[in-house]
Amino acid sequence: xxxxxxxxxxxxxxxxxxxxxxxxxxxxxxxxxxxxxxxxxxxxxxxxxxxxxxxxxxxxxxxxxxxxxxxxxxxxxxxxxxxxxxxxxxxxxxxxxxxxxxxxxxxxxxxxxxxxxxxxxxxxxxxxxxxxxxxxxxxxxxxxxxxxxxxxxxxxxxxxxxxxxxxxxxxxxxxxxxxxxxxxxxxxxxxxxxxxxxxxxxxxxxxxxxxxxxxxxxxxxxxxxxxxxxxxxxxxxxxxxxxxxxxxxxxxxxxxxxxxxxxxxxxxxxxxxxxxxxxxxxxxxxxxxxxxxxxxxxxxxxxxxxxxxxxxxxxxxxxxxxxxxxxxxxxxxxxxxxxxxxxxxxxxxxxxxxxxxxxxxxxxxxxxxxxxxxxxxxxxxxxxxxxxxxxxxxxxxxxxxxxxxxxxxxxxxxxxxxxxxxxxxxxxxxxxxxxxxxxxxxxxxxxxxxxxxxxxxxxxxxxxxxxxxxxxxxxxxxxxxxxxxxxxxxxxxxxxxxxx
Numbered sequence: 345x346x347x348x349x350x351x352x353x354x355x356x357x358x359x360x361x362x363x364x365x366x367x368x369x370x371x372x373x374x375x376x377x378x379x380x381x382x383x384x385x386x387x388x389x390x391x392x393x394x395x396x397x398x399x400x401x402x403x404x405x406x407x408x409x410x411x412x413x414x415x416x417x418x419x420x421x422x423x424x425x426x427x428x429x430x431x432x433x434x435x436x437x438x439x440x441x442x443x444x445x446x447x448x449x450x451x452x453x454x455x456x457x458x459x460x461x462x463x464x465x466x467x468x469x470x471x472x473x474x475x476x477x478x479x480x481x482x483x484x485x486x487x488x489x490x491x492x493x494x495x496x497x498x499x500x501x502x503x504x505x506x507x508x509x510x511x512x513x514x515x516x517x518x519x520x521x522x523x524x525x526x527x528x529x530x531x532x533x534x535x536x537x538x539x540x541x542x543x544x545x546x547x548x549x550x551x552x553x554x555x556x557x558x559x560x561x562x563x564x565x566x567x568x569x570x571x572x573x574x575x576x577x578x579x580x581x582x583x584x585x586x587x588x589x590x591x592x593x594x595x596x597x598x599x600x601x602x603x604x605x606x607x608x609x610x611x612x613x614x615x616x617x618x619x620x621x622x623x624x625x626x627x628x629x630x631x632x633x634x635x636x637x638x639x640x641x642x643x644x645x646x647x648x649x650x651x652x653x654x655x656x657x658x659x660x661x662x663x664x665x666x667x668x669x670x671x672x673x674x675x676x677x678x679x680x681x682x683x684x685x686x687x688x689x690x691x692x693x694x695x696x697x698x699x700x701x702x703x704x705x706x707x708x709x710x711x712x713x714x715x716x717x718x719x720x721x722x723x724x725x726x727x728x729x730x731x732x733x734x735x736x737x738x739x740x741x742x743x744x745x746x747x748x749x750x751x752x753x754x755x756x757x758x759x760x761x762x763x764x765x766x767x768x769x770x771x772x773x774x775x776x777x778x779x780x781x782x783x784x785x786x787x788x789x790x791x792x793x794x795x796x797x798x799x800x801x802x803x804x805x806x807x808x809x810x811x812x813x814x815x816x817x818x819x820x821x822x823x824x825x826x827x828x829x830x831x832x833x834x835x836x837x838x839x840x841x842x843x844x
Contacts, residue, residue, distance in 0.1 A: 354453075359413035361452035363406060364459055364576070366413075370405045371579035374398045378583065388593035395586040396563070402580065403570050459576065466572035474565075481529055484515035486819075491712030492537060496530070499549055502602060503557050511549075513537065515825070515838050519616060520548050522555045525562045534838060535779045538707050544612035547599050554595035563591075589637075596638055606642045613639055698727045704773065705757065706734070708783050756782045766835040776838045777827055780811065784819075787811035806830050808839070 381394040488511050496511045507528065514531040523529045530552045537545055555561065567584055574580040600606045702710070702718060710718075714734065721727050736742065738749040760778035761771055772778040781787075791810040797803025807829040816823045827836035 356414070357453040357456035359410060360456035360459060361454070362413045363410040364455050365452065366409050367402070367406050367574070367577065370409070371402055371574075371577045374402050374405075375579035375582060378586070382586070388590045388597060392587060392590035392594055395583050395590060399567070399570055399580065399583045399587070402574065402577075402583070406574065462575050463572055466575045470568050470572055477523060480514060480516050480531060481512075481523055485512040485531065488513055488532070488537065489712040491716070495546065496549060496553075499546065499553055503550070503553050503598075505553060505557055507556065509553065509556060518837065520552055522552050522561055525559065525565075528556045528561065530556075535776065539774060540612065540615055543603075543605070543608055544615060547603055547605075547609045547612045548616065550599045550602055551595050554598040555591075557598075558591075558594065560591055560595075563587075592638060593641065596642060600642065610639045610642045613642075698724070698731075701731065705754075708779060709738075709753065710734070752785075753782070756785065759786075764836075767833050768835065770835065775835065777809075777836050780825060780838070784813060784816050784823075787825075788814050804828060806832055807834075807836070809836060 375398070378394055378398040382391055385391060492511060496509060500509055507526075510527070510529045512529060512531055513534050513536075515534045517531040517533050519533065520536070521531050523531060530549065532548075536548075540548075567587060571580060571584055596609070599609050603609060698718075702715065718727065718730055721730060735747050735750045739747045740749060757773050760773045760775070760781050764772035764775045764778045764781070766775060773782060789812040791812075793803070793809065794807050796805045796807055809827045811825045811827070813819075813823040813825075815821050826839040828839040829836045
């Protein structure tokens with residue numbers, strides 16, 4: 345307690361306290377100016393630049409104010425120079441006969457330790473989050489096929505990216521994300537590359553590459569640093585929200601400019617939201633920002649823009665609540681659109697049995713070279729011969745009438761479709777459990793909790809399962825995978841931090 349009182353009694357504590365008070369009105373003015381810019385323009389680049397500039401100016405104003413509030417003995421300015429507002433000592437001694445002024449001067453230094461404690465809490469939280477995300481580069485990841493590495497290189501060339509980018513599939517990621525600045529990684533959820541049309545996957549990759557090209561990961565790290573330093577100010581959190589929303593809009597515009605198909609990219613974003621299993625949001629991801637507004641903006645670019653002026657913190661909270669209600673109301677419409685699209689795709693595949701064979705029956709086991717060769721075939725006779733050779737190469741007993749590999753593969757598909765079909769209509773082979781079952785086979789052990797676990801023992805309250813494999817070729821020994829059903833609908837997803 346004496347240490348705290350001695351800290352509060354220093355001139356430095358008074359300077360920090362007065363700086364915090366002055367930053368309130370400074371931030372309010374900057375927020376009002378930013379609000380005016382947002383009302384005046386629809387360009388995401390200008391809006392993003394304005395939000396970045398507002399946050400930088402606010403940080404600079406905080407530093408300048410702190411220097412001005414410091415005691416004269418530690419300032420490099422001359423004694424004749426007078427600050428535009430009173431320093432801590434002047435404020436403490438002014439109107440000495442006014443009790444309210446004296447009480448304020450005595451209370452202001454106590455803001456310093458509270459602010460320091462808050463900064464430490466936020467920075468420790470950010471560091472813990474950064475460590476957790478960094479581990480995703482090494483845990484539960486596997487390399488992608490040569491086809492997707494080549495496609496990523498082509499897309500990087502189109503965006504004129506000179507830094508090497510590593511593309512990995514991750515069992516921990518629930519949405520595509522970018523990690524790292526100097527050597528960036530793109531993590532794709534397991535099964536996403538095979539579960540979405542090629543055009544949609546390429547659009548998602550373009551979005552992530554746009555983040556890398558714009559140095560968004562580095563900007564996001566610096567942005568979080570400012571958030572921790574000025575955690576107490578509602579204007580800072582509002583500016584950060586504007587930056588994140590407009591950052592995603594900038595990347596969306598770049599994707600549409602490169603691909604030229606806004607509708608296909610909007611469908612890709614809707615598919616991402618449908619496949620995602622939780623509300624966890626990574627540092628820089630394709631599904632960042634408000635998804636409903638982003639899709640509406642892509643499909644109706646000339647529609648009216650929202651007017652949201654941050655005059656006070658309550659306005660921020662009200663606007664956030666309104667956006668959440670809109671998202672909840674629009675969710676059923678997105679689900680209906682996704683179902684209609686899935687039904688149309690299923691009808692098209694039924695009309696072409698070879699496309700169904702390629703995109704459904706062998707999608708998890710066919711190599712990129714084989715897929716490319718199959719797509720080049722011109723006649724059904726060639727395709728039929730290719731299918732026969734495809735299974736014969738994998739036949740444990742070459743030339744035998746019975747193919748144990750083929751029979752086991754179709755048995756796994758039938759099992760997945762029978763046991764893992766979801767209430768929303770997704771076939772069992774399209775689910776995470778179906779993918780793992782088809783690719784790795786039946787697990788050696790399953791621990792199922794259909795009613796959820798006990799939160800007191802760090803178990804999730806929603807349904808979950810653990811699958812154990814003694815050995816998986818290409819993965820290793822003692823493999824454990826955790827599946828969770830956050831919504832309780834029977835649609836299990838591979839969980840972040842799976843395994844025990």
